[in-house]
Amino acid sequence: RKEVEQDPGPFNVPEGATVAFNCTYSNSASQSFFWYRQDCRKEPKLLMSVYSSGNEDGRFTAQLNRASQYISLLIRDSKLSDSATYLCVVSPILTGGGNKLTFGTGTQLKVEL
Amino acid sequence: DAGVIQSPRHEVTEMGQEVTLRCKPISGHDYLFWYRQTMMRGLELLIYFNNNVPIDDSGMPEDRFSAKMPNASFSTLKIQPSEPRDSAVYFCASSSGQGKSRTEAFFGQGTRLTVV
Numbered sequence: 673r674k675e676v677e678q679d680p681g682p683f684n685v686p687e688g689a690t691v692a693f694n695c696t697y698s699n700s701a702s703q704s705f706f707w708y709r710q711d712c713r714k715e716p717k718l719l720m721s722v723y724s725s726g727n728e729d730g731r732f733t734a735q736l737n738r739a740s741q742y743i744s745l746l747i748r749d750s751k752l753s754d755s756a757t758y759l760c761v762v763s764p765i766l767t768g769g770g771n772k773l774t775f776g777t778g779t780q781l782k783v784e785l
Numbered sequence: 786d787a788g789v790i791q792s793p794r795h796e797v798t799e800m801g802q803e804v805t806l807r808c809k810p811i812s813g814h815d816y817l818f819w820y821r822q823t824m825m826r827g828l829e830l831l832i833y834f835n836n837n838v839p840i841d842d843s844g845m846p847e848d849r850f851s852a853k854m855p856n857a858s859f860s861t862l863k864i865q866p867s868e869p870r871d872s873a874v875y876f877c878a879s880s881s882g883q884g885k886s887r888t889e890a891f892f893g894q895g896t897r898l899t900v901v
Binding site for chain 2: 718721
């Protein structure tokens, strides 16, 4: 079983739709959680951190359920430019700070006109 | 800042040849990570360094792979001899610990390796 599991998709949605991605992780020692975004043939980039209380950044909302080891990402009013692969990421906290990231295989989103 | 710089961007080599991938992390970052990405397995951590010292190389697939970080501004990942199954995109990333629980990892543009 992979340490971080995601539905690979693709999710094909019309512009303006709301779409939700889910992810589960198996290592209960994981302490930090993130969503990264990767455009086709590009490097991954941080989209947002995920906090236990839930957090929002514009059209994006992330939730964490530690008891169920479950992470979610909600995108409202989706734009064509949101088309990308969304990577669920977990990490311990390293000695001295910092993270060693373990990535899910990603969920592909395609936003269409 | 120029970000994480990797070279070459593309590499095509014949099976059995030695391949060396290079990375220059962001200045001041104390962590450096090497990842490999394939369609089948996604992004896998190969090895990471803290203050130029290798900390965890458990992701290195076999002895054909080796990595070094001779100073804070340069790291290499070497494959010798290379095999077709090593074909993948290899990413280098750097981050700054600073005692924080959440730090952003900045990735280079990757090296697309094809072994024929």
